[in-house]
Amino acid sequence: MPDVSKQPFSYRHDPAVPDFDDRKALFVFDGICVLCSGGASWIMRNDGRGLVNFTPAQEALGQALYAHYGIDMDESYLLIADGSAYTASRGYLELCRILGRWWHALRMSAVIPEPLRDWLYALVARNRYRWFGKADYCALLTKEQRERLL
Structure with missing residues (x-):
């Protein structure tokens, strides 16, 4: 995976990045990937406290x-x-840390070495269209979920 260790909030100084409310986490996902859109939809349904914002990678912000x-x-989503x-x-x-509650239990997967x-992750990402397919842009999101997109 690429090293994304720029200075925190460095995007605020990049004129190419549109302004957005970064007080909440932002999940940037592939809006035509069935796995990615379905995953974003699932997170939205389970983020009852509204701790995360969302935007498709195909939009200007993404x-x-x-x-x-x-x-x-094609390499990864962005959080x-x-x-x-x-x-x-x-x-x-x-993301599990941010969402808290029962999500913390999923952080136990950190015992698996990060390279593995x-x-x-990369295996699934490379094959996601073949294994899960494509859908119309954000088709798996409900009307209410689409309203949560930045």
Whole structure:
């Protein structure tokens, strides 16, 4: 996975990145991938406290953040939290920390070495369209969920 260790909040100084409310975490996902959109929908349904915002990678904000961090959308989703970017397995562990409650139990997967977690993540990411398919843009999101997109 690419190193996304820029200074926290560095995107605020990048004129190519549109302004957004970064007081909450931002989950940037592939809006045409069935697995990715379904995952974003599932997170929305289970984020009862509204701790996370969402944007598709195909929108201007998503594209600008991918460019800012030098990440190819096909490599990983992006999680922006507390001004820092996370990808792959580390991003999911951070997401579990943010969501708290029973999500913390999923952080036990950190006992698996990160290179192995990321290898498995990359395997699924490379094959996600073939294994899970594509859908119309954000088709798996309900009307209410689409309203949560930045």
